[in-house]
Amino acid sequence: MVPAVPALPRPLCPVCRARGRAPGPLAIEPGWRAADDDARTVEQGVLACGDAACGARLPVIDGVPVLVPDPDRYFAEAGVYVLARDDLDPAVADAVGRYLSGGSWYDAVRQHLSSYGRDHWGEFDPDDRDDPPCGSTGALVEAAIARAGVPDGPLAGTVVDLGCAAGGITRALADRTGGPVVGIDLSAPLARLARRALARGEVRYPRRRVGSVYDLRGFPVPRPRGSATVWIADALAVPLPDASAALVVAPNLLDCVADPAALLREIERLLMPGGMAVLTTPFDWSHAATPPPNWIGGRSIADGGPSLVTFVRQNSNLSPLVEESAVPWTVRLHDRATMTYSVRSLAVHKIVV
Numbered sequence: 001m002v003p004a005v006p007a008l009p010r011p012l013c014p015v016c017r018a019r020g021r022a023p024g025p026l027a028i029e030p031g032w033r034a035a036d037d038d039a040r041t042v043e044q045g046v047l048a049c050g051d052a053a054c055g056a057r058l059p060v061i062d063g064v065p066v067l068v069p070d071p072d073r074y075f076a077e078a079g080v081y082v083l084a085r086d087d088l089d090p091a092v093a094d095a096v097g098r099y100l101s102g103g104s105w106y107d108a109v110r111q112h113l114s115s116y117g118r119d120h121w122g123e124f125d126p127d128d129r130d131d132p133p134c135g136s137t138g139a140l141v142e143a144a145i146a147r148a149g150v151p152d153g154p155l156a157g158t159v160v161d162l163g164c165a166a167g168g169i170t171r172a173l174a175d176r177t178g179g180p181v182v183g184i185d186l187s188a189p190l191a192r193l194a195r196r197a198l199a200r201g202e203v204r205y206p207r208r209r210v211g212s213v214y215d216l217r218g219f220p221v222p223r224p225r226g227s228a229t230v231w232i233a234d235a236l237a238v239p240l241p242d243a244s245a246a247l248v249v250a251p252n253l254l255d256c257v258a259d260p261a262a263l264l265r266e267i268e269r270l271l272m273p274g275g276m277a278v279l280t281t282p283f284d285w286s287h288a289a290t291p292p293p294n295w296i297g298g299r300s301i302a303d304g305g306p307s308l309v310t311f312v313r314q315n316s317n318l319s320p321l322v323e324e325s326a327v328p329w330t331v332r333l334h335d336r337a338t339m340t341y342s343v344r345s346l347a348v349h350k351i352v353v
C-alpha cells in the first residue's frame, strides 16, 4: 500500500492576525485556474478571508500565494517582483541585464537566484561540477538537525522552513519527514523558483558568470517524497496556527530580519510542546535589514560577542541545546568569487510543561 501523503495546512489570514483578530482559514474564491499538470492545484486565484470586518483578498500567482500581514505595503514595495516575468529567452534576459545591471533591482534579483538557486539545486545540474560544491546550506541544516537528535521519518506536526529561498531545504525536509513542509519567503522570484522545483520538478535559474553576464541553467530535479509547498509570507507573521509545528528551521535568516527577537518569539509561538527549531546565522548585520539597536552582539565590544544561547535565553522560554560556533557556509557570487561565512548554529527545544 502506498502511504498517504500528509495534507498541507491551510493558511490562516495574516491580515487578521496583524490587526489583533483571531485569524480564520483563507478560502479560495470560485473561478480559480488550475495548474496544467494538476487539476487540484491553484495556479492563479484569490484567497479570501471569511471575516467581513477584514475582507482581505490575497492573490495566488504562478501557484504561490501572497500571504503577508500588510498587503498594501508589500505590493507598494515588492509588487514589481511579484509581477515581473521570469520566462525571458536567455539572449533577451542578457540584453535586458546589460542595461539593468550593477545596483539595479534586476541585478539584485538575478544575484539572489544565482547564489541560492545553485546552492540549493546545483547538485542535480549535470553540467555543474564547479567549486564551491553545492549544498552548503543543506549540509548546515542537516548537521544541526542530526545534532539535535530529531528523528528521521514522520513528525507529529508541520515542518516550517523560514527564509526558504530557492526551496532546496524545504525539499530535503519533505524527503526526510514525509511532510507537510511549508517554505516561507518574502522574495517572490525565489519563491517562484522554489515552487516550480517542488511542484513540477523543474529548476531554471540564471547562474552568474561575472559582472552582469548570467547563464540560464535549466534541469530536472526529483520531486520531494512528502508534501511541500511555498508561501510568500513574513517569517515574523507566519500564517499558521499556534503550536502547530514539530520542527522549524531558520537557516541564515536571523540577521536578515528587522527584529531578530520577534523572529524568535514567532518560532516559539509556532512550535508545539516538544518541538524543535534550528537557527543558523553568520551575524552579517546590515543597516538595510536590521536597525542597529536590534543587532545581537554586533555593536560594541561591551556586547560580549555574538551568542545564540544568550540571545535565546534572554528573549524566549525556549531551551537551547548545543551551540556550534564556527560552521562554514559558502555563498557563490560568481565564477571568480565565493563568500565563506563562519556561522553559529543552535538547536532549541520547546519544553513540555
Ligand SMILES: C[S@@+](CC[C@H](N)C(=O)[O-])C[C@H]1O[C@@H](n2cnc3c(N)ncnc32)[C@H](O)[C@@H]1O
Pocket: 116, 119, 137, 162, 163, 164, 165, 166, 184, 185, 186, 187, 190, 233, 234, 235, 236, 250, 251, 252, 253, 256, 257
Ligand atoms: C541569507 S538568505 C538565506 C536563504 C536560505 N535559508 C539559505 O540559508 O540558503 C535569507 C532569506 O530570507 C528571506 N527573508 C528575509 N527576510 C524575511 C522575512 N521577514 N520573512 C521571510 N523571508 C525573509 C530572503 O528573501 C532570503 O531568501
